[in-house]
Amino acid sequence: MQQSWIILGATSSMARAMARRLAKEGATLFLCGRDMDDLAATAADCLARGAVCAEALPFDARDTDTFAPIIERATTEEGVINCAVFVGSMPEQDAIDADPTLIAGVVTDSHTGPATFLHMLAPHIEERGQGTVVGVGSVAGDRGRSGNYVYGSAKAGFATYLSGLRNRLTRAGGHVVTVKPGFVDTAMTWGIEGMFLVASPDAVAGDILTAVAKKKNVIYTPFFWRYIMLIIRHIPEFIFKKMSI
């Protein structure tokens, strides 16, 4: 059966890597984001690598008017409609401390924007009785740290949303995979000190597609982050509050 994928935030390197892998499998791709020139390049690349169809569509997490046209376009396709969400924004915590009104944007980009989109898409997945949603969160959402807790809290909210959506869609035959990447070698982490065990975007994309095929619920990628975060989550709060990690 033909697989169609809506990819939100398709200019990110993880999304690009996943689109490329899906292209090789002959998927139909809707590459959504703001930089249309860049999305057009990725679309052409996916077509060359085997995608049945690859289109660039405008998407802005802060502009809900951009949502419906994407869903309308995708649902004209027969077969399975899937969606992968890579959007999110992480301003420096210092910048947020200087201007707390930035928080609304972070929450919109990382949580409420994509949640609104998925809420509009969910009835279509229920109607077709199949389809997978991949939501990319972050290990930063597992525990609030002074370094990036605004971003972390938005991702935590999104993870909770995905958990609920999984509960809802499973009853109708759909599925939701929550992905929590550790450090990934992207433009976001380039040149930031203290990065370790950094994974390539392509390795993360491979892990995601394996999780989709195996209908996993929550994955950490690379896998060992599950154990790192297990430890971090279990540090008692009275100790954790004094730590700087």
Place this chain on the structure above:
Amino acid sequence: MTWNKLTYTGWGRARVASGLVARPERLSTLIRDLTETRAPAFGMRRSYGDVALNDEGRAYDMTRLDRVIAFDPATGIVEVEAGMPIGDLGRAFANKGWIPPVMPGTGFATVGGCIANDVHGKNHHVMGSFGQHVTAITLIQGAKTRKITPKSAPDLWQATVGGLGQTGVIARAKIQLMPCKGDMMVLTERRIDGLDAFLVAFDESRTDYTVGWIDATATGARLGRGILEEGEITSGINKSRDAAKSVPFNAPSWALSAPVVRVFNELYFRRVPAKGRTSVKPITDPFFPLDAIHNWNRLYGKRGFHQFQCVVPMDQVEVLRAMLTRIGTSGLASPLAVLKKMGAGRGGYMSFPMEGYTLAVDFPNRDGAEELISELTDMAHDAGGRIYFAKDSVASAAQIAGMYPDQDTWAKAVTKADPDRAFETDLVRRLGLRDGTGAA
């Protein structure tokens, strides 16, 4: 963050650079950053020496700009971003009946690097150099971005193809692909007993892809013995995707010591039966034999290695013999040594190819290696030949004087394109390439 403080090397790992590196993921980011900071670009750093390094300066890592931008199935013209590995390009279009007409010895080399070094392949005698099949280049020179063709800017074009990135950052390129029946190759291998027999075999060879592996440890009557590989592309599509192996850590120094290499080469020579053999292989095997082992450069240990590659005119066979004798008695030769007959095809002022014989040999970065390479460089110079910048990390400005007859023309065009030398790299500085030969 835009800039990352990195220490990096070329493939040979014998030369090291540190400096700030940006790795843009979008063309718009690259243009924005270059408008602010002009600096040279590098790709997968598969050139051996320091041609792509900028020690204590800044550089752009192009590997995230690696996409196909457009493809016309009617003409076979493809436009790609400069950071795309040439092997990826080959794999993407072979099943549509098109392949890059020229592919170097590694599929990891990026298209930008293939243009900047005007690389050649095993079919150079038939198809010429890579740059001859490029039809347009998007060149970012700072605030100015230009799309050039051989006709629209002939001087800048010839200074850019094989121009070591000195005219600006190559961001995108259009390439005329070559129609192909499939992505399999019929490969015939046979033993060749010595140098003279090799030269006869090259003359008699009628295949599109021809290359000789040389046992560089052989001396005396066996001098120049090796294996001739002749290939033709054939129909069929390769479906297998064998996982690549990797060399996980630096090998100890004895791994490629003289006795080990002698034994290895003997076995490698005998691997091909005395009467020769013919097989059908996926195109990538004969094209990129070493790509199947990731990080094979670690076999040379942490000190790394050098490659010497020169081309000498057809009538300089005795120099070739003298070089092989010198290498054979040095105890420094490694298993990797290649001989090939080149045609005249070249795309730019500073392109390496010339009609003649090209010899490439790896040497571990041990005592005596640099002196040996320096000696070989002088021999190539005296024979009217030249060395390949994509491989060099040893030569001096005086040694290469006169090797590239168009160097002064190139230097003038480059000065026009980049008057304040923002795109200079370590090799260009070391060899004083932009100063010209002083002949004019």
